[in-house]
Amino acid sequence: MSVQELEPDTPEPEAGRWAKVRQWVLIGLAAAILIPGIAFIIGWFVIDVDTPQQIAAKQGQGVTLMYNDGVTELGKITGKPRTIVGSGDIAQSMRDAAMAAEDPTFLSNRGFDPLGVVRAVAGQLGLVDQSGGSGITQQYIKVATASDAPTITRKFVEIVSAAKMTSVATKDEIITGYLNTIYFGRDAYGVQEAAKAYFGHSAKELTPSESALLAGLIQQPSSGNTLPNEVSVERFKYVQAQLNKNNLMSQADRAGLKFPENIQPFLGSGSGPNQYIKNQVNDELANGDTGGIGAATISAKGYKVVTTIDKGAQDRAIEAAREIMANQPANLRSALVATDPRTGGVLAYYGGERNNERFLDYASRAQPPGSTFKPFALTAALKNNISPNRTYTGLPQVFPGYAPGVEVQNAGTPTCSRCSLWEGIRQSINTVFIDMVTKGDVTPPQIADAAHEAGIPEKFTSDGKTVKTLQGADGVTNAGIALGEYTVTPKDMANAFGSFVNDGKRNDVHFIAKIIDDKGTDMWHFEAKNKPVFDEANAQNNTDIARTVTRAMEAVVPYSGARLANNRPAAAKSGTVQGAEGMAPNENTQAWFVGYTPQVSTAVWVGADDPKSNGPIALKGNFPCRSSNSVEAHDIYGADEPACIWKSFLNGYLAGKPMDRFLPATKFFGGGGNNNGDDTFTNAPRPTSVTLIPPTTTSGGEDPDPSTTNKPCIPGINCPKPPTSKPPTTEPSDPPTRPGPPTFPGGGGGGGGGTPRSNEE
Numbered sequence: 001m002s003v004q005e006l007e008p009d010t011p012e013p014e015a016g017r018w019a020k021v022r023q024w025v026l027i028g029l030a031a032a033i034l035i036p037g038i039a040f041i042i043g044w045f046v047i048d049v050d051t052p053q054q055i056a057a058k059q060g061q062g063v064t065l066m067y068n069d070g071v072t073e074l075g076k077i078t079g080k081p082r083t084i085v086g087s088g089d090i091a092q093s094m095r096d097a098a099m100a101a102e103d104p105t106f107l108s109n110r111g112f113d114p115l116g117v118v119r120a121v122a123g124q125l126g127l128v129d130q131s132g133g134s135g136i137t138q139q140y141i142k143v144a145t146a147s148d149a150p151t152i153t154r155k156f157v158e159i160v161s162a163a164k165m166t167s168v169a170t171k172d173e174i175i176t177g178y179l180n181t182i183y184f185g186r187d188a189y190g191v192q193e194a195a196k197a198y199f200g201h202s203a204k205e206l207t208p209s210e211s212a213l214l215a216g217l218i219q220q221p222s223s224g225n226t227l228p229n230e231v232s233v234e235r236f237k238y239v240q241a242q243l244n245k246n247n248l249m250s251q252a253d254r255a256g257l258k259f260p261e262n263i264q265p266f267l268g269s270g271s272g273p274n275q276y277i278k279n280q281v282n283d284e285l286a287n288g289d290t291g292g293i294g295a296a297t298i299s300a301k302g303y304k305v306v307t308t309i310d311k312g313a314q315d316r317a318i319e320a321a322r323e324i325m326a327n328q329p330a331n332l333r334s335a336l337v338a339t340d341p342r343t344g345g346v347l348a349y350y351g352g353e354r355n356n357e358r359f360l361d362y363a364s365r366a367q368p369p370g371s372t373f374k375p376f377a378l379t380a381a382l383k384n385n386i387s388p389n390r391t392y393t394g395l396p397q398v399f400p401g402y403a404p405g406v407e408v409q410n411a412g413t414p415t416c417s418r419c420s421l422w423e424g425i426r427q428s429i430n431t432v433f434i435d436m437v438t439k440g441d442v443t444p445p446q447i448a449d450a451a452h453e454a455g456i457p458e459k460f461t462s463d464g465k466t467v468k469t470l471q472g473a474d475g476v477t478n479a480g481i482a483l484g485e486y487t488v489t490p491k492d493m494a495n496a497f498g499s500f501v502n503d504g505k506r507n508d509v510h511f512i513a514k515i516i517d518d519k520g521t522d523m524w525h526f527e528a529k530n531k532p533v534f535d536e537a538n539a540q541n542n543t544d545i546a547r548t549v550t551r552a553m554e555a556v557v558p559y560s561g562a563r564l565a566n567n568r569p570a571a572a573k574s575g576t577v578q579g580a581e582g583m584a585p586n587e588n589t590q591a592w593f594v595g596y597t598p599q600v601s602t603a604v605w606v607g608a609d610d611p612k613s614n615g616p617i618a619l620k621g622n623f624p625c626r627s628s629n630s631v632e633a634h635d636i637y638g639a640d641e642p643a644c645i646w647k648s649f650l651n652g653y654l655a656g657k658p659m660d661r662f663l664p665a666t667k668f669f670g671g672g673g674n675n676n677g678d679d680t681f682t683n684a685p686r687p688t689s690v691t692l693i694p695p696t697t698t699s700g701g702e703d704p705d706p707s708t709t710n711k712p713c714i715p716g717i718n719c720p721k722p723p724t725s726k727p728p729t730t731e732p733s734d735p736p737t738r739p740g741p742p743t744f745p746g747g748g749g750g751g752g753g754g755t756p757r758s759n760e761e
Contacts, residue, residue: 063295064304065281067311068345068513070520074307077278077295083192087176090191091206095175096249097215100242101235103135107171140178142296179203183295184217185224187282198224198262208253209260212239222286225279227262273318276351276361277309280511291524293515303523306514308345313338313600313653317348320648324623324641329633331608331617335362336645337491338602338653341498343528344455344507346491347600348649366487367605370575370638371428372594373484375500375549378421379450380442382545383534386421387669388552392435394419399438402479408434425552425573426559433482444477451481453533455496455506456488484575490603493594498601500553501571501662504546505530540666547665553595554662560639561626562593565651569661570597572646574638588619588635593642598660602649604642 062076099106134142169177184194191214195203199210206214216235217224223231240257243249249257285295285305298305317336325334338348351361378388394414396407414429424432436442448470452458459468470486471477478485488496495509507528514525535542553571557563564570572595578588590607608619624630625644634640 063298065278066304066306067309068307070306072311074309075274075278077282084180085192085203087172090176090179090203091211093208094191094203094206094211094214097211097239097243098179100246100248101215101239102218104246106136109135136178137174140174182218183221184214185221200263209257212236212257213260215239222283228259233259272354273350275354276363277349281305281307284510284512290512290515293524298515302518304516305512306516307511308347308513310347313348316652317350317649320645320652321350323648324645328622329620333362333607333609334645335490335605336602336649337363337494338600339494339498339509341502341601344495344509345513346509346511362605363490366489367590367607368484368577369488369493369592370484370577372493372573372575372592374425374433374482375553375573376451377433377442377447377482378425378552379534379545379549380446381421381436382548382669383450384442385669386441388421388548391418391420392432394429394431396431399434402438422552426555430483434479437479437482444479444481447481448477451496454499456492490605494601494603497594497596499533500546500549501596501598501601504532504534504542506533544665544667547663548669550662560643562643562647564647568597568654568659571595574643576637588637591619591636591638591642593638593646595646597650597654598662599657602646604646606636606642
């Protein structure tokens, strides 16, 4: 039998391979067209679109806020009625500005911009940076469908609904409905409410500049709460450019468009202290990371916001403030913020009674903190491995290289001529910290870094500019930072001090704990980060820094007469600010008491201001917090009304709660030192203070630089020396019950003698 030889396989011709490739490409393209097309057709018949009236009604349901127990209702936000106006009642300039800012092709597109959609989908797939890609009709649909989630499914629903709406409604009806429903900030839903909230008149009366401002706020509504600021100014400029680019405004008109004047914000329709909480939650929903769930979704779907606010803490905060502030001068203001150090959640928030004519939230208003900032200077020293037993001068003197020829003073007489950092904190001795800084042991930027690490924000917006905190307008941080020269808010101080009690771990301050549906299921919840901040590389050193600062501030509490009931462990620091424009340099204007127990960190601020000028005035009080300063119309220091509010709040809130204690540090920084054995704590309630410089006029007749107005200074350094007067007779406010800072073996410096004098704020 013959065997037929098999021929080897011959390779497929090149043309055949390319034919198959083309075939599969065509199949893929067909699928890419047919599948979305079929889905689009199905969606067209399945997806319904609400009318503008239905959309507005859904928004009007409001957002329900709960206390942190998830059961007790705190209140509602964004539920006030709004006015639906017709096309003829909206200024054409507003319609033009909205189209220019949000959807330049609105008048010609079919409800969506294909290129914008492609960019958005690519962003969802991680191919490019995420961007919205939604035009006016899609944004309108997003409100109607109550979906803020950044998903491809939501985007598909938007596209189908937008196309469907465009086929059944005119462009005029769509833009009118859109402007009647979107959020503009200041609790204003719809353009009519926005025109009233920002300018005090109707939407029909909006000018081109006012329209440009409102159109710019559509993407950043919370930036409208305080105008102007960097975001609102940049958005205003963007709208100007877009109007000109799309031939809706001439170059000449664009050049003449100025940022408009606006009325004082009235944030929210409610009254009373809790309204400030609602405003904070509203801003957090607009700006915070809540899993893409915004106010529109919460309102339409009936979700609830469980806040971090503890009802017991909030009630006690209001009671404590009202108790101490009753029968006080009418111009006296106060604020209290309490946070949970383990999470950064705000437990109590009192920004004032919210019945003064300006509706200012003092809990979030930046003020110079005075000597309450000295713990951050101690933190910077510990980070440099400087022992808290290292001594510096307690005597007034001229420091070489700092304010040449000017003597730095203390407001009282310290009990030591060479004073340790322990005593510098306890007695609030200015010269100790200026001596430390001018010697180069700690630099001013290092103090700023320590404060930022603890939780003081690194920047904020002011007059349309990004301003870095804890430095001057020239970008320089000077030694006055150790004495509280730069402004901070009570909210941020409470959170930053919480990083000390939380063993050097920081959490972001926040008001929203979670968002739940009508069955109580979590739709989103906050996750605490507990980030080590003072030494990320060495966890134990990070902990020891925080615990050592706590140990130093424990001594301040009895020294200030603020010991809590049953000797509950607490650590705190007081501060007082003096002087302002048109005032004597030794007149107090603001006073602070900031501190914590192991469970809660609390900042209290008391100030006085003139509603007409917005500026501070002399701080006088009537509540007899201390027997040494109990007369009516007494000068208020940190150890007076602020300490009383702090003490009353914590005693009430913590009554019946476990008596937790602070844990000790395991490390002796810098090798220690025994401060010559002088570690006995004595009481001396006379405050140390920081003074504000009256503004000066520049040479050439120009207005003073706003960055120097009300700038704090150190008595005897860079502000007028107060007139010489005999200090009032004082007495100990509370006898000591525990020893001073621990004595560590090693170096150290001599203690001083002298008669104990009041030197605490």
